[in-house]
Amino acid sequence: MFSAKFLGFQTEAGKAHSSADGWIDEYHQGVRYGLAGKVIAEDTSPFQHITVIRSERYGRGLLLDGCWMTAEGQERYYHEPLVHPALCGAVNVERVLVVGGGDGGTARECLRHQDVKHLDLVEIDGRVVELSREHLSSIGSFAWSDPRLHLTVNDGVLWVANAPADSYDVVLVDGSDAAGPAEGLFSKQFLEHCRRILRPGGIFATQSESPEAFRAVHCAVVNLLRDIFDHADPLYGWVPIYPSGWWSWTFAAMESPRYREPNAQRSKAIADACDVWSPGWQRGAFAAVPAFIARQLDQ
Template identity: 45%
Template sequence: MSSINQWIDEYHKGSRFGLNGEILIKKTSKYQEIIVVENEYYGKALMLDGCWMTSLKDEKYYHECLVHPALSSMDEKSNVLIIGGGDGGTARECLKYSQISNIDLVEIDEEVIKISKQFLKEIGGEAWNDKRLKIHIDDGVKWVKNTRDKFYDVIFIDCSDPSEFSNLLFSDSFYSDCKRLLTKKGILATQSESPESFKNIHISILKSLKKIFRVSETMYSFVPIYPSGIWSWTFASEDVINLSKQNCNEALRIEKGCEIWNLNFQNAAFKMMPNKIVKELNS
């Protein structure tokens, strides 16, 4: 690729969210266009089909917030499913917990994993070499349909925004299958879009999870590279979950190694629902 710096933009509702840098790779897989650009401030950043997925500078805002509220609050967690997560960041955070014995990472696009291993090594790190991590190149929707009941303690949905091949990951039928797969005290953790730039999708996810699960809670924080900056993660379960309590004796050690997440940050983030979202959920 050319070493000349250029602007790479995500276009969203008349706005542009862009980085200026050198394109390290640009290719089209079976499913999507994949670009890695290197920016002076954000470092290497991954774009899929015109949408920013992650960057070296701010990826921990996303991955730590998706993983640790669920895992630090659980007594038992040995078997984990990650839907998506091809950059390796979610697996990396999960593997910080010694109690986890198996992670099935189901990614539909093998090229995302290959490119992330080559150009975004700092994100996945040694997670790719951990024997507890099993990689499956498969459709996440089909995977959950074909897995037996009560098989996973935690399911992480680390997918891209709704698109032609990911829409079903936001459907009631998919969430219901995930519920079937979870153990009695299991937790579903999903990225739930932005209350600002993807408001309608965000509300739809929250309503679906409230309808399907006994309990669901949403936290808000920031991922600077994403449109509008504000993002959300929602946690759902059939058990009464207490996400403000760290039941895991490893939590303090893990917290010290985190760049963004700690219990105070988490507790505040669960109280940040914008009032316009509260009103729409209650309407």
Template identity: 40%
Template sequence: MSEFRETLYAGYAQALSVDEPIYQGNTGQQEVQVFRNRRFGRVLTLDGVVQTTEADEFVYHEMLAHVPILAHGAVRRVLVIGVGDGGILREIVRHAGIEDIVAVEIDPQVVELCRELLPNHSAGALDDPRLRLVYADGLEYLAQSRERFDLILCDSTDPGGPAASLFTDAFYRNCQQRLGASGILATQNGVPFLQPEELGGTARRLADSFADWGFFHAAVPTYIGGSMAFGWASNSEKVRRTDLETLRQRFTKSGLVTRYYTPEVHQAAFALPRYMLDLIEAGLQRDA
């Protein structure tokens, strides 16, 4: 039995036993590995970094999708930047009121590999008739598009390699221009305890482009180092403050059955620990 050792951070690593090797190869853009681990099930890694596992993916995908959709309350058109394993699409298509989904992915081979090797992630969402799948660079797509969306979800890898452009001033500015009056942008924003510059840098860029911005968070076991942060931004200050009773009503009406998300968790997720608030403040001060 071999071992996969992730060394994303200097001086700190996690190891997973490779109980069954399934796939290893290069797409031309990224190194891909899929294997089975006895505790987490099938595991996808890109460039040596754990991206998702069958056991704990529900935390990430439920929070990134349902928090903005239920906060908004009337999402009809969604743009997804970064399709990857398809888990975020699985959660989006569960909302019957959504009429149109545009999903942009830079690496088609990852999508097809995950469709075949991690089928429970997308669970048929890639064949949903509301979905339009586009293979392109996310930043370039936004720069050229003239469409408007109620929600933009950025389900990216970390800021490096193919995802580097999705953490830039230009990307956030383009997102702001493509959102409707109450539109929301929600993004993957790393683990702040071990990626502090990412949180502060994103705060600075969101503040430059949006009327309202912030972060929410959730604990995903294989994203080591503490809670994962999700970026939040909108042209409206109202949607982030959707009250608990409204969230409960929308959640009940949706018919969703979830394993992590609840309306109460939704509201609590925006309460950040002091160290995250300090990182955000330090990031903003660099521009002062």
């Protein structure tokens, strides 16, 4: 999740709150979001504090600067909605870029699509990748050994700025807190470069926060993408360990909102492996815009 410092908002960050009674919590605006368990690994990289936990309910999980990123028993609620509307909607999916996503879950879901020939995964913090591969190997799973995956430990903002025009069919941003190492991933300049490097018929997608816990940030991101692309729309789902449990992903494209209509052949090929995503679920999730968000987006 991100605090959108570029928009003047802030979230609480720091080390995960681990209590003597065996709870690991994220604190956000007077509410605690926690799991019963224990910390099994901690490190501070040049970019952030990294915590790996083992929980009773959802298996192993990852926090960055005290904010929940993923957990084995919940990661599909996040990764499938981010990936499949884009990969099933783009005209072609041969070349895919994932910015962030050091746990490997987004790359794994992308590589379920056999039409993907080359996937660049650009993660700024190599220590996140190392700890995820060591302690959360089920999330990245087969992706780490798939020859189509090309991992680069580097700044995704610079990668996108330096990439040639029309170089990717799909660009996915799987970022964390914009006040930390992911700060630039929601700037107008970065998003304009994302549009520039998309091939005709391509799709851009990003996680776009909770419409309840981060309402102003969420609406600002959707509106910014609508300024940059011809079409941009949020999709709503749930990730129970995140603040409020209610989450969003926003998809954008030029010419037409092609992310709304899944390709039947691609959908059929991956549907049986999905726990959350399906074409029907996707259509409902795009339609589930609450009235207060619709009014704010229309202002």
